Amino acid sequence: GKDRVLVVYLPDCHESLAGIIAGRVREKYYKPVFVLTKGEEGVKGSGRSIETYHMFEEMTKVKQLFTKYGGHKMAAGLSLEEKDVENFRREINAVCTLTESELEERVHIDVPMPVSHVSMDFMRELELLEPFGNGNPKPVFAQKDMAFLSARILGKNGNAVRFTVLDDCGKRWEMMAFGDPAPLNAYMAARFGQEAVDRLYLGKTQDIRMSVTYYPSLNTYQGNTKLQLVMQQYQ
Known part of the structure; x- marks a missing residue:
């Protein structure tokens, strides 16, 4: 090793x-x-x-x-x-x-950017920068101290979590975390207590706040397109 x-x-x-x-x-x-x-x-x-x-x-x-x-x-x-x-x-x-x-993996935090700045216009500007790939890493944004209101595990294999989070202006967003949720759940339990994590999954918590890096994406479901956030890292 x-x-x-x-x-x-x-x-x-x-x-x-x-x-x-x-x-x-x-x-x-x-x-x-x-x-x-x-x-x-x-x-x-x-x-x-x-x-x-x-x-x-x-x-x-x-x-x-x-x-x-x-x-x-x-x-x-x-x-x-x-x-x-x-x-x-x-x-x-x-x-x-x-x-x-x-x-150590390089974290590209291009901009500490409040989630409230994400908009359809902003997404169109981001699209002008594509394609992302080697030498043009996908921009990642950071939001400190974000409130997590609820969580739900999705997917056949349970390998995605959909959070409801609150932005800096008090608006609700969906934030997706892809991959095995176990490490994230363990991290939250160690930091905030297992009860807080249980309440998060019941949609009844006030006490989980984390800093995250994310990028915005568009999710189209049954003909409706809406903005969502994709979590990259958390602390």
């Missing part, structure tokens, strides 16, 4: 999936990741990187291990012999200079 660069060998995985799997592993652990698969002629791999690690430059430091390789800062492809898989894992970590702070 100490490796700063993850090298995962999945011999039976189809090579066309290596990049997708590498991207998911990177999101989960926020580390540069190589996923290697076994092909007809040796081992092939696909790498996905993080903002602070120039993948192609790092691979060039150990290029003697590859039969071929190519790529850029954020992604790469490579071929090597099966006997060199473990050497690659060891060497790519040996030359790695990433520090702890560089392995």
Whole structure:
């Protein structure tokens, strides 16, 4: 678990999936990741990187291990012999200079922006900045000390929470949090007490206030479009 660069060998995985799997592993652990698969002629791999690690430059430091390789800062492809898989894992970590702070995910808080400023006009302005992606991260906004009024777990697998929150001008908004709600519920229970969390899910609380980063989105349901907020981080 100490490796700063993850090298995962999945011999039976189809090579066309290596990049997708590498991207998911990177999101989960926020580390540069190589996923290697076994092909007809040796081992092939696909790498996905993080903002602070120039993948192609790092691979060039150990290029003697590859039969071929190519790529850029954020992604790469490579071929090597099966006997060199473990050497690659060891060497790519040996030359790695990433520090702890560089392995912390960068939070792009562009603007501390009160939720009350979100509007359809604002959404249209945001759309002019798209497409968001590498090099053009989606803008994330911050709202301190936001009141949470109610919560409801949604989705077949219970992997989304819809909160009702109050903005700085006393208006109610829907805020979605996607992903497993357990860590968020545990955080709120530790900070505000389990009873407050229970009341939140009953829609009867006054006592949960958190600072959040969010971005606004449009939700269309049965022909009606309305603004909603998507929670990114909370504290």
